[in-house]
Amino acid sequence: MKKIYDEILLAKAQNRRLVAILLDPDKVEMNYLSDLIEKIKTSPATHVLVGGSLVESDKIDELVLLLKAKLLLPIILFPGDPSQISLHADGILFLSLLSGRNPDYLIEHHVNAVPLLKESNLEVISTGYLLIESGSQTAVERVSQTQPLDRKNIQLVCQTAKAGEYLGNKLIYLEAGSGAQLAVPLEMVNAVSNEISIPLIVGGGIRSQQAIQAAFESGADMVVIGTAFENDSNFFKYD
Numbered sequence: 410m411k412k413i414y415d416e417i418l419l420a421k422a423q424n425r426r427l428v429a430i431l432l433d434p435d436k437v438e439m440n441y442l443s444d445l446i447e448k449i450k451t452s453p454a455t456h457v458l459v460g461g462s463l464v465e466s467d468k469i470d471e472l473v474l475l476l477k478a479k480l481l482l483p484i485i486l487f488p489g490d491p492s493q494i495s496l497h498a499d500g501i502l503f504l505s506l507l508s509g510r511n512p513d514y515l516i517e518h519h520v521n522a523v524p525l526l527k528e529s530n531l532e533v534i535s536t537g538y539l540l541i542e543s544g545s546q547t548a549v550e551r552v553s554q555t556q557p558l559d560r561k562n563i564q565l566v567c568q569t570a571k572a573g574e575y576l577g578n579k580l581i582y583l584e585a586g587s588g589a590q591l592a593v594p595l596e597m598v599n600a601v602s603n604e605i606s607i608p609l610i611v612g613g614g615i616r617s618q619q620a621i622q623a624a625f626e627s628g629a630d631m632v633v634i635g636t637a638f639e640n641d642s643n644f645f646k647y648d
Contacts, residue, residue, distance in 0.1 A: 413456075413483050413500045413532050414579055420455075421608045421630045428621065430454045431487060431612065431635035432476075433461035433587070434469050442472070446479045448642040458633060459498065460487035462548035462587065473497045486531070489552060491522040500532035502580070507573050508539040509555025536580040536610075537573025539566060541593050543614055547586025557586070563597050567604040574605050581605055585613025588636045592620060595627040602628025618645065 420427050430449055437445070449457065457480065459473055473495045476484050486501040488494055490513075494501065503522075506514035526533055540549050540557040550557060558566050570581045583593045583601060592614035602609050611624045612633030624632045638644050 413485065414534050416483075417580070417608050417631065426625045426629075427455045427631035428453050429456040429458050429485075429610075429612075429631055429633045430638055431458040431460075431633050432472070433635070433639070434459065434464050434472050435461060436639055437472060439468065439471070439475075442475055443479075445642055446476065449480065449482070452638075452645040454482060456483050456485055456631070458485050458487040458502070458635075459495070460489060460493050462489045462552040464489060464493050469493060469495045470497055485534075488522075490518050491525060494522060494525050494529075494531075496525070496529045496531065498531060500534055501526070502536040502538075502582070503533050504536050504538040504582070505573070505578070506540065506549075506553055506555060507537045507569050507578075508541070508558045509553055511553055511555050514553050514555065534580060535578045536582050537570065537576070537578035538582045538584060539569055539573075540584050540586060541566065541597070541613075543585035543592070544590030545588075547589055547613070549584065549586050560591070560594055560597065563594075563600050566597055567600050570601045571604050574607050578607065580608050580610055582610040582612070587613065589614035592616075592624075595623055598624055598627040598629055 473484055474497050483499045486498045542557040542560045573581055585593050593611055598611055608630040610631045611629040615621055616637045621632050
């Protein structure tokens with residue numbers, strides 16, 4: 410398999426649209442995982458993300474191993490903290506919460522993860538993570554104890570994303586949050602896409618294939634679907 414980040418860069422250059430299914434280990438019913446995997450196979454998914462803001466489950470390793478046994482897609486960790494790292498995955502989004510000022514999510518968790526990552530074969534992908542206000546308090550906001558960026562202040566979001574690129578982040582992730590009432594505004598997606606030169610991921614509050622298409626048309630390079638797919642694994646059969 411090619412390196413994950415190299416493939417994302419290639420997809421961006423070729424204007425190929427990427428779709429990631431986000432699976433929260435605490436929400437996945439292991440008894441129905443085989444059915445879920447079959448539905449992922451028939452979906453347009455190009456990547457699978459595993460993780461969540463507050464994973465209280467001890468089944469991350471089990472989930473990752475089962476996914477790798479049945480899927481050819483890259484399995485990428487989307488961790489809230491170092492306890493969510495599985496050495497069996499293919500890669501990890503090394504998330505720095507640039508929208509907040511809690512040092513734990515800017516650098517502390519990263520420092521604590523280094524011993525594990527050094528001993529692993531995980532592809533570490535530095536990712537600037539921006540939480541955008543979405544109409545209700547999300548799990549990311551509660552756990553990180555940070556405020557999201559104002560969805561109307563597009564200039565500040567663009568500046569924050571560009572600062573992340575200047576700092577060396579390889580990806581920028583605009584996140585409305587799990588179960589968000591409102592997705593990231595399309596005009597914000599477009600503005601950030603035009604501001605940065607690195608790939609842009611958009612997730613949270615996207616509940617239809619039309620919304621996915623709109624995010625792509627606005628400049629997203631990868632769209633992440635989590636709650637909508639969790640609630641209805643036939644999501645991609647509609648529209």
